[in-house]
Amino acid sequence: MAMYEKKINTFLEGLSSDAPVPGGGGACGLVGATAAALGSMVLSLTTGKKKYAAVQPEIDELIQKMGRQRIKLLNGIDRDAEAFKPLSEAYGMPKETPEEIERRDAVMARALKEAAEAPLEMMEQLLETAKLLSRISEVGSILAISDAGVGLSMCRAATYGASLNVYINTKLMKDRALAESMNKKTKEILAEADKIIIPAYTAIESNLRGE
């Protein structure tokens, strides 16, 4: 059973426990999917309305794209759990003899790369979601503008959350060139996400506060 088929309280009960998965990465998938769902809600409240007839073709396209983002992010919950397994196993390997240490190091290097790649891929999906949310906040129904803002805020939190899950793995990598390259990519995505999300969120907040 996919994690997203669990009941909300059952999933959060598992998240609260000391079980290796779901973890912080899976939580980011859930929060990212929630952000995407909020974007879809704004579109559902916009589509077919006379006032927005001029942008109807774009709304149709955004509905398709945002629906796909939600599915990708929900699948990211399981993807993250899968990517964590090899690392969890590597930690359990013996490290007494030089041969054991060598073998463990090699397995650990591959496991760390995989565990860092999953949140980095999720960050790419969250960046795409942020772009769509930003556009939705411009063309979507003004009556649902706060929901677009909530979505943007959550998308940003999931992106930053996922970045910590990259760093915690790159920190332990012996291959420092690989670690630095993944950290650089992470920082680039964070900067790009902020450039999209912050102005869009600020515009919504100002509108709602009547400023």
Add this chain to the structure above:
Amino acid sequence: MAMYEKKINTFLEGLSSDAPVPGGGGACGLVGATAAALGSMVLSLTTGKKKYAAVQPEIDELIQKMGRQRIKLLNGIDRDAEAFKPLSEAYGMPKETPEEIERRDAVMARALKEAAEAPLEMMEQLLETAKLLSRISEVGSILAISDAGVGLSMCRAATYGASLNVYINTKLMKDRALAESMNKKTKEILAEADKIIIPAYTAIESNLRGE
């Protein structure tokens, strides 16, 4: 059935639709509860460990408190839906005759107050959650520090998200004194949350990036 008993994908399908609830407020409850669950996860990975024996009494207390926050925030999903109902009904009231308008205005005023109070109460619960998460990031297992950071990030997003749900309702209030007083309280909680969350998150990020 409480909303938190729904399957994750079913809940998000409903959130994506044009149905009046769940909405942005309910999404904030879900994300806040996810933040609380991450705090509980860190505590689950800390409790009973020799290295943290000195803080075990505080860990026990934090486990109780954080468990309660998760339940309060999960209940906030339904509380938000309940608080939105009267507003949804008020919008449907006739407004042709002066009597109808007067009656609708009176119902609308009460409905807006209720719809603004729910996210404001949720912000109080999120602030309490942020305080606990910040403390957990200090006393919890260093191995799970990224999860505390993800929780802090999500807690902040839910707090900002809930603030937009206060503003969208206070904006429409005719009683401007009430509106201003609720907006003031909202801004105070945001400022307090930032004061707690930003330094704690920054410390975690610096630690993980090895700075």
